[in-house]
Amino acid sequence: MPRAGLSPTGVVDAALALIDEQGLEALTLSAVAGRTGVATPSLYKHVRNIGELRTLIAQRVMEEMTDLVGTAVMGRGGPEAVIALMRVWRRYAVEHPFRYAAMPPAPLTDPALAEAGGRLLEVVLAVLRGCGLDGGAAVHTARCLRAAVHGFAVLEVAGGFGLSEDLDTSYRLLEKTIVDGLLPAEND
Structure with missing residues (x-):
């Protein structure tokens, strides 16, 4: 019992x-x-075991992130939504570094995590659709977006930015780089 x-x-x-x-x-x-x-x-x-507990933890982390990202982008579109997504993703990773580390790098390949990972991915892809990206272009952009945000946040948590310049200023430059470099121009 x-x-x-x-x-x-x-x-x-x-x-x-x-x-x-x-x-x-x-x-x-x-x-x-x-x-x-x-x-x-x-x-x-x-x-059942520690493996199942790790899976349940990863599911919860992805659910938390999906909720936070979804809320952050609600009512926003285009570059504004991308920046909101980037900011909330970074904030979660920095405020909860150990939880964030529990999220596996390839959740979609794990049947136990594919549903939770798919929901998070769908929010990201919806944001990118709002920027005029779909199909393969959206997938490539989502990969670049994830790599940029993840890399910055993980380095930030690890103390990898030891210079005195403001990290938020650096992150705003990353946001601008992503928006300017990955999203289609509004006049195209």
Whole structure:
């Protein structure tokens, strides 16, 4: 009989709290069990193993990002929506670096993550459709957009920008570079 009040959602909540505080490498079933006040074997009533827990965490992260990105771009179009997407993506990665690290690089290739990853991708592609991009052009642009935002945010979190110039100014330059370089000109 599962502990009253504990559920797969509660286990994921506890795991995310652990990750937020101690990093992804601290994630073990024993540590999550300690957080939830149960013995480790009791977690198996809620998750099959650490692999399933990692999958549930990745799903939650992608759901959080989809909600945040969707909200940020709502009512916006064109370059304004792209910049809103870029800003919220960076903010999530910087404010939740360990959660962000739990998102696998290729979620669409994992059947357990494809649905959540697909929803996030669909929001990105919808933003790009609003910029006149569709099909292969949208996919290529989405890849470049993801690489740019991910790379900047990961380097920022790791302290990879040690010079004194303002990071937000650098990021605005990245936004301008993406908008000017990847999106079709408005007069084309």
